[in-house]
Amino acid sequence: xxxxxxxxxxxxxxxxxxxxxxxxxxxxxxxxxxxxxxxxxxxxxxxxxxxxxxxxxxxxxxxxxxxxxxxxxxxxxxxxxxxxxxxxxxxxxxxxxxxxxxxxxxxxxxxxxxxxxxxxxxxxxxxxxxxxxxxxxxxxxxxxxxxxxxxxxxxxxxxxxxxxxxxxxxxxxxxxxxxxxxxxxxxxxxxxxxxxxxxxxxxxxxxxxxxxxxxxxxxxxxxxxxxxxxxxxxxxxxxxxxxxxxxxxxxxxxxxxxxxxxxxxxxxxx
Amino acid sequence: xxxxxxxxxxxxxxxxxxxxxxxxxxxxxxxxxxxxxxxxxxxxxxxxxxxxxxxxxxxxxxxxxxxxxxxxxxxxxxxxxxxxxxxxxxxxxxxxxxxxxxxxxxxxxxxxxxxxxxxxxxxxxxxxxxxxxxxxxxxxxxxxxxxxxxxxxxxxxxxxxxxxxxxxxxxxxxxxxxxxxxxxxxxxxxxxxxxxxxxxxxxxxxxxxxxxxxxxxxxxxxxxxxxxxxxxxxxxxxxxxxxxxxxxxxxxxxxxxxxxxxxxxxxxxxxxxxxxxxxxxxxxxxxxxxxxxxxxxxxxxxxxxxxxxxxxxxxxxxxxxxxxxxxxxxxxxxxxxxxxxxxxxxxxx
Ligand SMILES: Nc1ncnc2c1ncn2[C@@H]1O[C@H](COP(=O)(O)OP(=O)(O)O)[C@@H](O)[C@H]1O
Ligand SMILES: [Mg+2]
Numbered sequence: 001x002x003x004x005x006x007x008x009x010x011x012x013x014x015x016x017x018x019x020x021x022x023x024x025x026x027x028x029x030x031x032x033x034x035x036x037x038x039x040x041x042x043x044x045x046x047x048x049x050x051x052x053x054x055x056x057x058x059x060x061x062x063x064x065x066x067x068x069x070x071x072x073x074x075x076x077x078x079x080x081x082x083x084x085x086x087x088x089x090x091x092x093x094x095x096x097x098x099x100x101x102x103x104x105x106x107x108x109x110x111x112x113x114x115x116x117x118x119x120x121x122x123x124x125x126x127x128x129x130x131x132x133x134x135x136x137x138x139x140x141x142x143x144x145x146x147x148x149x150x151x152x153x154x155x156x157x158x159x160x161x162x163x164x165x166x167x168x169x170x171x172x173x174x175x176x177x178x179x180x181x182x183x184x185x186x187x188x189x190x191x192x193x194x195x196x197x198x199x200x201x202x203x204x205x206x207x208x209x210x211x212x213x214x215x216x217x218x219x220x221x222x223x224x225x226x227x228x229x230x231x232x233x234x235x236x237x238x239x240x241x242x243x244x245x246x247x248x249x250x251x252x253x254x255x256x257x258x259x260x261x262x263x264x265x266x267x268x269x270x
Numbered sequence: 271x272x273x274x275x276x277x278x279x280x281x282x283x284x285x286x287x288x289x290x291x292x293x294x295x296x297x298x299x300x301x302x303x304x305x306x307x308x309x310x311x312x313x314x315x316x317x318x319x320x321x322x323x324x325x326x327x328x329x330x331x332x333x334x335x336x337x338x339x340x341x342x343x344x345x346x347x348x349x350x351x352x353x354x355x356x357x358x359x360x361x362x363x364x365x366x367x368x369x370x371x372x373x374x375x376x377x378x379x380x381x382x383x384x385x386x387x388x389x390x391x392x393x394x395x396x397x398x399x400x401x402x403x404x405x406x407x408x409x410x411x412x413x414x415x416x417x418x419x420x421x422x423x424x425x426x427x428x429x430x431x432x433x434x435x436x437x438x439x440x441x442x443x444x445x446x447x448x449x450x451x452x453x454x455x456x457x458x459x460x461x462x463x464x465x466x467x468x469x470x471x472x473x474x475x476x477x478x479x480x481x482x483x484x485x486x487x488x489x490x491x492x493x494x495x496x497x498x499x500x501x502x503x504x505x506x507x508x509x510x511x512x513x514x515x516x517x518x519x520x521x522x523x524x525x526x527x528x529x530x531x532x533x534x535x536x537x538x539x540x541x542x543x544x545x546x547x548x549x550x551x552x553x554x555x556x557x558x559x560x561x562x563x564x565x566x567x568x569x570x571x572x573x574x575x576x577x578x579x580x581x582x583x584x585x586x587x588x589x590x591x592x593x594x595x596x597x598x599x600x601x602x603x604x605x606x607x608x609x610x611x612x613x614x615x616x617x618x619x
Pocket of ligand 2: 046047048089
């Protein structure tokens with residue numbers, strides 16, 4: 001099984017912000033069908049790592065591959081075209097726009113023919129209908145008013161919109177950067193359920209989270225990030241939460257042979 | 271209630287809020303032009319009670335004509351303020367455009383300036399184009415060097431004003447010196463008891479077009495998104511720089527058309543026309559319910575805002591008030607509108 005190729009991988013990624021080192025030679029692998037949790041202290045470079053794959057910024061050095069192709073994304077638009085969808089820590093929803101407009105922001109459905117190509121005229125009816133369908137598919141279709149402005153929604157609802165957007169359009173990989181950090185217990189449980197559903201569908205997911213019980217419940221493998229590098233990759237069956245925290249703080253190092261650097265899950269064929 | 275549910279269900283959390291004040295707040299939030307519409311209707315009733323000449327067809331017709339310059343420029347200002355920008359150079363660009371049109375079209379035989387004797391159509395297109403270029407310069411400086419729009423347009427306000435003086439001196443070119451096409455926007459015709467100016471119809475058509483564009487094109491959606499939260503827009507895959515640049519160019523186009531309308535409305539091309547027009551256009555936009563913080567507002571609101579300013583000026587004059595209380599009233603309106611906007615923006619779940 002260890003020969004199964006990664007759907008997404010990075011090698012020796014370095015990213016500096018002036019004097020601050022965000023990434024210091026980080027590696028990452030995501031295998032088909034798995035949920036890879038990324039944990040680490042604040043400032044360990046978790047967000048910086050995934051942002052390279054989201055197109056939010058380009059690494060200074062290092063290589064990235066998606067589905068076997070070398071990639072370097074210069075914008076989030078390019079990453080999206082490659083099938084990678086991200087829910088950023090800052091959400092990246094537009095509060096004044098409504099739910100449907102947010103789902104399709106930056107990739108609106110245009111009218112067919114001349115009006116669409118020349119004037120980029122929106123096919124609002126189709127956007128509403130399909131947005132409703134996407135939410136339905138995700139089990140949050142009972143949202144009544146798809147034309148409700150996002151700024152009138154609670155934090156959890158906004159999160160649901162952002163997650164729904166990623167889930168609706170991600171064709172290869174979905175990345176979630178601390179999607180439950182701002183949520184209550186009940187709302188967190190719903191987002192976690194969404195991740196379970198994505199996994200059932202065979203969609204590879206990268207989940208950044210500080211919530212250890214959550215990580216250990218949903219992840220196939222756990223990537224521990226420390227000081228801008230990958231410190232270890234463990235699984236919930238081989239290590240426990242105390243081990244994870246110890247690796248995060250540098251109190252524990254794990255031999256490479258004891259790590260889960262290769263795939264552990266046989267993806268469901270759907 | 272258990273902490274996990276089998277299928278996530280957010281429906282209950284999307285229930286409408288209740289209570290009369292939150293209802294008003296969220297209704298105004300959804301339809302930001304309702305408050306200016308209310309103000310306009312009340313003002314018209316009050317001014318009619320103060321002096322019944324206010325509501326006469328002749329006065330109503332006059333007020334539409336008094337609205338046409340600021341109203342057209344406010345379309346451009348709305349687009350820019352929706353992106354959380356501001357344009358202080360609108361009046362200067364407009365003057366530059368109209369002086370260019372007039373100087374290109376006249377000949378020295380009929381006029382006191384050198385003149386170029388271009389055909390009217392060509393001169394008008396050239397004047398509009400120079401306004402597009404001027405808007406593009408604003409946009410370029412704002413996008414390329416990441417300068418605040420306030421500073422950039424404060425600078426270009428002086429620059430374009432100076433360019434007008436350098437190239438076209440301070441000479442006024444009278445309507446009769448120019449071909450009829452130059453003052454065509456000022457021609458009027460009768461509809462029932464109303465005297466309708468061509469430029470007013472053009473302005474209304476432009477309001478309709480731009481309201482439609484904002485609502486129904488990807489470009490329109492992106493304008494709101496960029497003004498709302500530029501970082502979020504960028505992360506959503508929108509090229510925010512391109513959106514901003516295009517907005518300033520389109521604003522230039524509108525300003526160029528406003529230049530032509532102004533020649534018709536005033537009956538001449540003068541560098542001193544409408545000296546307060548920059549601030550007046552911002553006033554109309556703000557009273558119309560568009561947020562100076564960007565991302566929220568409508569074209570219809572701006573039209574109502576422009577009408578409100580004119581109705582107050584005209585109505586207070588007919589009621590016997592002189593200039594000072596009229597200016598005071600507009601000042602109070604602006605502050606009230608911004609305060610209302612702040613309150614409305616507090617709608618949150
Ligand atoms: N845009 C940026 N500009 C400057 N420094 C940054 C930027 N983004 C991240 N950093 C720095 O890079 C380091 C890693 O940050 P980040 O990846 O956000 O950490 P994490 O997500 O693991 O908490 C931190 O020291 C942070 O301050
Ligand atoms: Mg982070």
